[in-house]
Amino acid sequence: EAGVAQSPRYKIIEKRQSVAFWCNPISGHATLYWYQQILGQGPKLLIQFQNNGVVDDSQLPKDRFSAERLKGVDSTLKIQPAKLEDSAVYLCASSLGRREAFFGQGTRLTVV
Amino acid sequence: AQSVAQPEDQVNVAEGNPLTVKCTYSVSGNPYLFWYVQYPNRGLQFLLKYITGDNLVKGSYGFEAEFNKSQTSFHLKKPSALVSDSALYFCAVRFLPKTGGYNKLIFGAGTRLAVHP
Numbered sequence: 720e721a722g723v724a725q726s727p728r729y730k731i732i733e734k735r736q737s738v739a740f741w742c743n744p745i746s747g748h749a750t751l752y753w754y755q756q757i758l759g760q761g762p763k764l765l766i767q768f769q770n771n772g773v774v775d776d777s778q779l780p781k782d783r784f785s786a787e788r789l790k791g792v793d794s795t796l797k798i799q800p801a802k803l804e805d806s807a808v809y810l811c812a813s814s815l816g817r818r819e820a821f822f823g824q825g826t827r828l829t830v831v
Numbered sequence: 832a833q834s835v836a837q838p839e840d841q842v843n844v845a846e847g848n849p850l851t852v853k854c855t856y857s858v859s860g861n862p863y864l865f866w867y868v869q870y871p872n873r874g875l876q877f878l879l880k881y882i883t884g885d886n887l888v889k890g891s892y893g894f895e896a897e898f899n900k901s902q903t904s905f906h907l908k909k910p911s912a913l914v915s916d917s918a919l920y921f922c923a924v925r926f927l928p929k930t931g932g933y934n935k936l937i938f939g940a941g942t943r944l945a946v947h948p
Contacts, residue, residue, distance in 0.1 A: 824872075
């Protein structure tokens with residue numbers, strides 16, 4: 720079974736630039752999550768999709784972050800414009816119902 | 832507020848000794864509980880879960896965890912630590928918010944396990 724795929728693995732951008740991350744979940748997993756993991760901290764949920772609908776985006780900084788999951792499969796997370804404090808690892812995960820979530824390898828974003 | 836606490840930033844243990852990584856939680860209802868491990872530059876890898884039933888659950892790589900409902904704890908254990916177990920460990924809880932909506936999956940801040948030869 721293929722795991723959760725994320726790209727790119729690493730990205731360096733200047734502040735105020737925009738960036739996008741892509742995630743392809745495990746086939747058949749209706750729930751997709753984007754987490755932000757700042758160095759030394761646990762993952763923080765940014766947004767959660769059930770199929771192609773958003774079920775939780777309470778911690779997403781909506782003035783600069785956006786995400787979509789067209790057709791209920793793969794997803795894109797965008798930051799525009801980026802700030803220095805957005806430097807983090809962005810993790811995508813998927814799950815089947817309330818079972819365990821499976822994570823991709825993450826995208827390490829550095830904003831300079 | 833709903834939360835997961837991992838009270839130790841780091842746990843040090845000698846190879847061959849038993850290890851315990853602690854986790855307590857404060858959430859509504861009957862949560863599902865999980866442990867994940869993270870190696871450098873990798874995503875989180877699922878270790879084990881508690882949903883219902885026996886309070887002692889077994890998982891990957893010889894790890895086990897004990898659920899204690901009265902103490903709202905879910906501590907990770909291993910009888911004999913290996914140097915290769917050195918990594919970052921995260922406790923996670925899935926619960927239904929009192930305010931309704933969909934189930935949430937939240938994580939603790941993580942505990943770094945260092946196993947010394």
